[in-house]
Amino acid sequence: MPEGLARRLGTTDAVVVGLSAMIGAGVFAVFAPAAAVAGDWLLVSLALAAAVAYCNATSSARLAAVHPESGGAYVYGRRRLGPLWGYLAGWGFTVGKTASCAAMALTFGAYVLPGLERPLAVGAVAALTLLNLFGVQRSAGVARIIVVFVLAVLLAVIVAGLVGDDSVTFGWFSYSPLPYDPYAPDIWGILQAGGLLFFAFAGYARIATLGEEVRDPARTIPRAIRIALGITLVVYLLVAVAALRTLGPVLLATRPAPLSELVREAGFGWLAPVVVAGAAVATLGALLALLLGVSRTVLAMARERDLPGALAAVDPVRQTPRRAELAVGGAVIVLLLVADLREAIGFSSFGVLAYYAIANAAALRLHRDEGAPPRAVPVTGLALCVVLAATLPVTSVVAGLAVFAIGLTIYAVRRRRADR
Known part of the structure; x- marks a missing residue:
């Protein structure tokens, strides 16, 4: 464990970190594509996504207590399952x-x-990549300000949706998205929406990375994860209820900026600029x-030679991984030029679900004296990750499998060269 990391963070601090990772841009973007496939059963899909997030976060927290190193499931996979599985986790992440970067940028635009x-999305990525090259990072204080501001905006959206004019929908089940009966659940649509909504919860495992800096991590991290996930679920649930009440599933599914549309339709048009500011x-x-x-992560994988070693270079003056940052920024811009928002969200969910599937598999290798979670947690998490990944939009699944095939090819070639 590195020297000099003081254990100063308590449960409240860890919860704030988790909320800053979860209560973010996903809520402004993900409900539209999820509503397109789940319709009035959006709330069931949301509960499913939350259950997957809980299992994944619990497994990650227990692994982080045993392996307090940077890299997350990349490290857990290598330690518990072997180098190939660690590589696949890192590649999926x-x-x-x-x-996810592409989806965030498109949501901003x-x-x-x-x-x-x-x-506008391309410009945002280019500007932030440039900032990162100069070592600009978001401080914990700024993260707290962002969390408070975004929560305030979402609270305003919820109030507007629950008390405003709902004449557009005439109640809960006025609209039915395309050819299905809103009273009869479409299981495939519910599962697919659960996979898409998982995108909005991504980030909760950041709490697990605090293992070196929190007091009593074995107790604090699981508790903070439960609290942060609970708060996030309540907020997302209320946003979904407000959106369905005011817009109905059809309008919700077809609007690129659904929360702005929500406050307009509810008769609170003056709040739309505030929602735009919150989303931005x-x-x-x-x-x-x-x-x-x-x-x-690219830097860590390059140091292990799982990615080209040239990406492991660190700028001697600013101490930033300049080549890795430029490579990531360039990759995001390329993706922005060829993908739309739903494709980016689906593809992101596929890669991250694969990542957490490996984390759950690694958690199954933990022993009781290492603080292993109840076996049902990683088993359920692994199964649901696989199911949700398989039920994502076909284009997302095909693209995800193709990218993993490319990753396996790169791994095999590099290992063969290393063995010579």
């Missing part, structure tokens, strides 16, 4: 979170400048954090 969201702050904050996180 890298490609999945690169797609959709709220701030509809119709020109793609060029949340997406830019999340995008900055994601670009930093992915570039550091």
Whole structure:
């Protein structure tokens, strides 16, 4: 364990970190594509996504207590399952979170400048990558400010949706998205929406990375995860209820900036600029954090020679992984030029679900004296990760499998060269 890391963080601090990772840009973007496939059963899909998130976070927390190192499931997979599984976890995280960056950038553009969201998204990624090259990072204090502001915006959206004019929908089940009966659940649609909604919960495992800096991590981290997930679920549930009441599943599914549309339809049009500001702050904050996180994972994988060693270079003056940051920023921009928001969210969910499937498998290898979670938790998490990944939109599944096939090919070639 590195020297000099003081255990100063308590449960409240850890909860704030978790909320800053979860209460972010995903809530402004993910309900539209999820409503398109789940319709009035969106709340069931949300509960399913929350259950998967809980299992994944619990497994990650127990693994983090045993392996307090940077890299998350990349490290857990290597230690518990072997180098190949660690590599696949790291590869899934890298490609999945690169797609998350694209989704965040597109969400920013959709709220701030509809119709020109793609060029604005490219500009945002380029600007934040440039900032990262100079070592600009979001401090814990700024993260707290962002959390408070975004929560205030979402509270305003919830109030507007619950008390405003709902004449557009005439109640809960006025609209039915395309050819299905809202009273009869479409199991495939519910599962697919659960996989898409999982995108909004991504980030909870950041609490597990605090293992070196929290007091009594074995007790504090699981408790903080439960509290942060509970708060996030309540907020997302209320947003979903407000959106369904005011817009109905059809309008919710077809609007690029659904929460702005919600306050307008509810008769609170003056709140729309506030929602835009909240979305902009949340997406830019999340995008900055994601670009930093992915570039550091690329750096770690390059140091282990699981990615080209040239990406492990660190700028001697600013102490930043400049090549890794440029590579990640370039990859996100390329993705922005070829993918839309739903494709980016689906592809991101596929990669991250694969990542957490490996984390749950690694947790199954923990022993009782290492604080292993109840076996049902990682088993359920692993099974649900596989099911939700398989039921994502076909384009997301095909693209995800293709990217993992490319990753396996790269791994095999590099290992063969290393063995010569």
